[in-house]
Amino acid sequence: xxxxxxxxxxxxxxxxxxxxxxxxxxxxxxxxxADRIAKDLLHDPKVIQQIRGAFGxxxxxxxxxxxxxxxxxxxxxxxxxxxxxxxxIHPRVMEKTEMLIEQYQAExxxxxxxxxxxxxxxxxxxxxCDKLVFVDCEEQIRLKRASKxxxxxxxxxxxxxxxxxxxxxxxxxxxxxxNNNEDLSELTRQISEIFPVLIS
Numbered sequence: 180x181x182x183x184x185x186x187x188x189x190x191x192x193x194x195x196x197x198x199x200x201x202x203x204x205x206x207x208x209x210x211x212x213a214d215r216i217a218k219d220l221l222h223d224p225k226v227i228q229q230i231r232g233a234f235g236x237x238x239x240x241x242x243x244x245x246x247x248x249x250x251x252x253x254x255x256x257x258x259x260x261x262x263x264x265x266x267x268i269h270p271r272v273m274e275k276t277e278m279l280i281e282q283y284q285a286e287x288x289x290x291x292x293x294x295x296x297x298x299x300x301x302x303x304x305x306x307x308c309d310k311l312v313f314v315d316c317e318e319q320i321r322l323k324r325a326s327k328x329x330x331x332x333x334x335x336x337x338x339x340x341x342x343x344x345x346x347x348x349x350x351x352x353x354x355x356x357x358n359n360n361e362d363l364s365e366l367t368r369q370i371s372e373i374f375p376v377l378i379s
Contacts, residue, residue, distance in 0.1 A: 183284055186377055187294045187305055189349040190314030192340060193325035195359040195366070199314050200295040202370045208378075209283040213296040216272045221245045229267045234260070269302055291378050300344050305352060310377050313353035317360050 186203070188196045200210045220226050230238065230245060238250040254260045276294070283292045296304060305311055340346075350356065355377070357369050 183289060184291045184309040184378055185280065185294060185307060186291055187296070187299050187308035187311045188314060189299060189305075189311055189353055190359075191316065191318070191321055191346050192297075193321040194314045194316035195324075196295055196297075196314050198363070198366065199312070199357060199359070199370065200293050202367060203291070203293045203374065206370070206374050207288070207290040208293045209279075209286070209289045209291075210293045210295055211276050211279050211283075213272050213276065213294070213298075216275050217268050218247075220268055220271055221247065223271075226267060226271070230264075233263050233267065265298075269298075272296075273302065273304070298343065300349055300352070310355065311353040312373070312377070313350045313356045315350065315356050315358050315360075320360055 186208070188200060190196050197212070200212070204210045221230075227245060230250070234250070234253055238246060238253055240246045240249075250264070254264045276296070280292055283289050294304065294308065296302070299305055299308075355373055357366065357373065359366055
């Protein structure tokens with residue numbers, strides 16, 4: 180069976196990577212969403228235990244569940260906390276991702292595997308991809324989109340991106356660039372042009 184191309188998505192926070200991933204999915208690709216895997220992991224007893232050990236009760240709500248907002252506030256104020264949470268969550272996310280890649284490679288009807296992983300390059304997974312697509316979006320537009328999300332503001336966006344590899348570097352290593360400064364129909368047009376090339 181012919182190996183399906185693995186397509187990695189790169190871009191800044193709120194640049195529209197998930198929207199691009201959804202468009203790829205509508206064209207027959209399987210999307211692996213690392214954020215969703217990470218969120219599911221927050222219900223894993225072993226992960227809960229490790230997070231409690233690392234950050235204490237302050238990141239839990241009154242019912243004893245992890246409070247994502249409190250965890251985020253705690254983690255993104257300190258580089259060593261970012262490293263700690265990454266060491267708990269990332270290996271498990273990557274393990275699950277490898278499992279899904281294998282599964283999708285064997286499934287008929289799937290034409291490509293798309294990795295929607297926020298820290299794709301930071302964890303060295305760009306090497307695992309056959310093609311890299313950068314979703315380019317102006318900072319002002321990203322801020323506007325991010326501010327529509329609960330609890331997100333300019334300060335938080337800048338703080339989070341400080342822990343990531345620069346967008347210039349990500350753009351430079353990408354094979355293709357999709358511009359997401361306009362509306363969805365323009366995005367769809369670009370994707371319909373680029374997708375046949377990605378899977379050829």
